[in-house]
Amino acid sequence: MNIFDIYLDKILILIKKLSNEGTLVLPENLNGINVDIPPSNFDCDISTNVAMVLSKINKKAPIDIAKTLVDLIKSADDEIETISVVKPGFINIKFKSVYWNNFIKSINQNHIDFGVNTKEKKRKYLVEFVSANPTGPLHVGHCRGAILGDVISNLLIFNKHDVSKEYYVNDYGNQIINFTKSVYYRAREIVYNEKFPIENSELYPGDYLIEIAKNIIATNKKLKFDKFEDISKKLTLLSVAESLKLIKSNLSNLGITHDKFTSETEIIFNKEVEKVIEKLKEKNLVYQGKIKAPKSENDENWIEREQLLFKATDFGDDKDRALQKSDKSWTYFASDVAYHNNKLNRGHDVLINILGADHAGYIKRITSVVEALSGDKNKLICKVSQLVKLIKEGKPFKMSKRKGDYITVEDLISEVGKDATRFIMLNRSSDVELDFDFAKVKEKSKDNPLYYVQYCFARISSVYRHVGLDINKDLDITKFDFKYSIDEIKILKKVAEWPKCIEAASLRLEPHRIPVYLYELSSEFHSYWNMGKDDSNKRFINDKKIISNDKLVFLKIISNVIRAGMNIVGVATPEKM
RNA sequence: GCGCUCUUAGCUCAGCUGGAUAGAGCAUCGGUUUUCUAAACCGAGGGUCGGUGGUUCGAGUCCACCAGAGCGCACCA
Numbered sequence: 001m002n003i004f005d006i007y008l009d010k011i012l013i014l015i016k017k018l019s020n021e022g023t024l025v026l027p028e029n030l031n032g033i034n035v036d037i038p039p040s041n042f043d044c045d046i047s048t049n050v051a052m053v054l055s056k057i058n059k060k061a062p063i064d065i066a067k068t069l070v071d072l073i074k075s076a077d078d079e080i081e082t083i084s085v086v087k088p089g090f091i092n093i094k095f096k097s098v099y100w101n102n103f104i105k106s107i108n109q110n111h112i113d114f115g116v117n118t119k120e121k122k123r124k125y126l127v128e129f130v131s132a133n134p135t136g137p138l139h140v141g142h143c144r145g146a147i148l149g150d151v152i153s154n155l156l157i158f159n160k161h162d163v164s165k166e167y168y169v170n171d172y173g174n175q176i177i178n179f180t181k182s183v184y185y186r187a188r189e190i191v192y193n194e195k196f197p198i199e200n201s202e203l204y205p206g207d208y209l210i211e212i213a214k215n216i217i218a219t220n221k222k223l224k225f226d227k228f229e230d231i232s233k234k235l236t237l238l239s240v241a242e243s244l245k246l247i248k249s250n251l252s253n254l255g256i257t258h259d260k261f262t263s264e265t266e267i268i269f270n271k272e273v274e275k276v277i278e279k280l281k282e283k284n285l286v287y288q289g290k291i292k293a294p295k296s297e298n299d300e301n302w303i304e305r306e307q308l309l310f311k312a313t314d315f316g317d318d319k320d321r322a323l324q325k326s327d328k329s330w331t332y333f334a335s336d337v338a339y340h341n342n343k344l345n346r347g348h349d350v351l352i353n354i355l356g357a358d359h360a361g362y363i364k365r366i367t368s369v370v371e372a373l374s375g376d377k378n379k380l381i382c383k384v385s386q387l388v389k390l391i392k393e394g395k396p397f398k399m400s401k402r403k404g405d406y407i408t409v410e411d412l413i414s415e416v417g418k419d420a421t422r423f424i425m426l427n428r429s430s431d432v433e434l435d436f437d438f439a440k441v442k443e444k445s446k447d448n449p450l451y452y453v454q455y456c457f458a459r460i461s462s463v464y465r466h467v468g469l470d471i472n473k474d475l476d477i478t479k480f481d482f483k484y485s486i487d488e489i490k491i492l493k494k495v496a497e498w499p500k501c502i503e504a505a506s507l508r509l510e511p512h513r514i515p516v517y518l519y520e521l522s523s524e525f526h527s528y529w530n531m532g533k534d535d536s537n538k539r540f541i542n543d544k545k546i547i548s549n550d551k552l553v554f555l556k557i558i559s560n561v562i563r564a565g566m567n568i569v570g571v572a573t574p575e576k577m
Numbered sequence: 578g579c580g581c582u583c584u585u586a587g588c589u590c591a592g593c594u595g596g597a598u599a600g601a602g603c604a605u606c607g608g609u610u611u612u613c614u615a616a617a618c619c620g621a622g623g624g625u626c627g628g629u630g631g632u633u634c635g636a637g638u639c640c641a642c643c644a645g646a647g648c649g650c651a652c653c654a
Contacts (some may be wrong), residue, residue, distance in 0.1 A: 039598080326652060358648060387647070
């Protein structure tokens with residue numbers, strides 16, 4: 001629990017007591033009451049709106065309610081230095097330094113769990129992310145969602161939940177056939193010296209297919225590249241496997257590993273689609289019918305056909321969705337329904353899907369189907385990551401798959417590095433388009449927030465190194481002096497916000513709050529560090545090369561929060577820079 | 578035409594599920610190194626939170642409408 005919640009509980013107990021005594025009327029819902037961080041221009045530590053929330057139902061001015069509460073709060077708590085009522089009716093509290101001393105003591109004792117959200121009960125999560133078609137290496141477009149999914153998983157794991165990270169392999173359908181054909185023609189190019197039919201727009205032109213073909217030829221000496229139909233099955237397996245090898249290596253370069261790869265082909269082969277459709281039929285959610293043309297669409301182009309449909313409109317979707325194509329084969333949607341049923345059968349409490357912006361239109365139908373199968377509206381949460389606008393040499397860089405003119409994850413990592421990529425991609429809300437400027441990401445200055453935060457950790461490490469200690473080892477200190485200055489307490493107040501940051505980030509699955517917080521904390525620290533230039537009392541190591549226990553603990557606490565945050569983000573905390 | 582996401586300082590963006598005088602960075606201008614890492618710090622200027630209404634003690638935040646940007650809208654995956 002964080003210090004704000006602890007105080008909120010105190011206030012709730014107080015007003016409930018007053019309500020029982022009949023001196024205060026409480027609304028049914030107390031959720032509007034909160035304890036928060038006051039704006040920086042007020043000289044206080046926490047602030048509550050309780051009087052304003054209670055004002056209406058008690059038919060009293062907020063200020064008057066606040067005044068009566070203030071006396072009661074003050075008399076019940078001897079750690080309060082000042083408590084005041086401010087304009088609209090806020091109650092502001094400033095603690096004595098002993099309060100912060102106790103705070104430090106408590107996090108120094110259980111530093112490993114500091115920040116972990118203990119309010120939520122432990123649950124089983126399944127996070128599906130990336131799930132890019134296995135037709136080649138990952139490119140920059142996949143990157144943001146990949147990192148988002150990975151960090152959401154880290155965040156849930158940090159909060160002690162059970163998490164399975166999964167990749168759905170779309171190794172079935174026309175795109176895979178075209179991909180396999182492309183490998184086939186590349187192989188013929190090598191074996192028979194036959195020109196690759198580049199004019200065929202269905203085929204994949206990328207050079208990486210040559211590598212894939214070479215690898216397959218080298219490891220399958222007996223394979224003859226004569227008639228495509230004769231080897232298509234075998235070649236598909238081999239090509240997809242090669243592709244996945246590339247993708248896994250890309251992911252590993254980004255610092256990402258999945259726990260499970262589920263194959264679409266396998267889902268279809270195991271008749272899971274039939275089974276789930278049977279299940280939906282029992283619920284009367286599947287029927288043979290026609291989809292109506294959208295109003296604006298040209299009627300001439302619209303082909304109406306009767307096919308097997310899922311009643312997505314029962315769940316708020318704009319149209320019912322096709323499960324079967326006219327040749328009776330399953331649509332992508334049908335196998336995805338089966339895959340989600342498969343996920344549900346494995347007993348997860350919550351499913352999370354990370355999707356790219358171009359798949360946002362798909363959310364309604366898949367959440368509908370999960371609701372239909374599980375009876376739970378909130379079983380599946382879809383998180384969309386918006387596009388990344390690449391900027392190179394000051395200009396937007398457009399990728400074109402046809403020209404083979406796109407930036408792969410490999411290019412990206414070798415140019416700007418894993419950590420900078422992860423930190424920058426996460427530093428913004430996933431709801432917003434992101435500018436990714438190669439020049440800026442590579443810059444080693446405070447323009448680059450990654451280095452700014454890492455530098456903070458490195459400075460702390462440096463102090464420890466100077467007094468012969470290792471920042472990565474536990475501190476064995478039992479004796480404290482507990483004399484912290486106003487400037488140090490200011491940083492400790494920021495540290496106290498860490499659990500709140502984690503809570504907000506995990507509640508809304510918004511990991512960008514973590515880099516934003518780490519930047520703010522680092523900023524406070526750098527600021528303090530520079531005070532040491534004018535005031536030697538603020539230097540960590542004194543003239544006699546001695547550091548106080550207070551300062552050692554102070555640094556330790558800050559470094560632990562930074563390390564924990566950077567671990568969630570998935571980037572390093574170097575001791576020297 | 579419909580759906581989803583977005584619109585906050587010159588630029589890039591935060592804003593903790595409705596709170597107080599809306600915050601950072603970049604850019605601009607001016608300062609800070611015999612001392613723990615200057616990849617740092619301090620100061621200055623810069624705003625009709627896209628627009629109009631509404632909800633209430635209180636709106637950048639919620640609702641409606643409008644404008645603009647991006648993404649999507651059949652058996653592709």
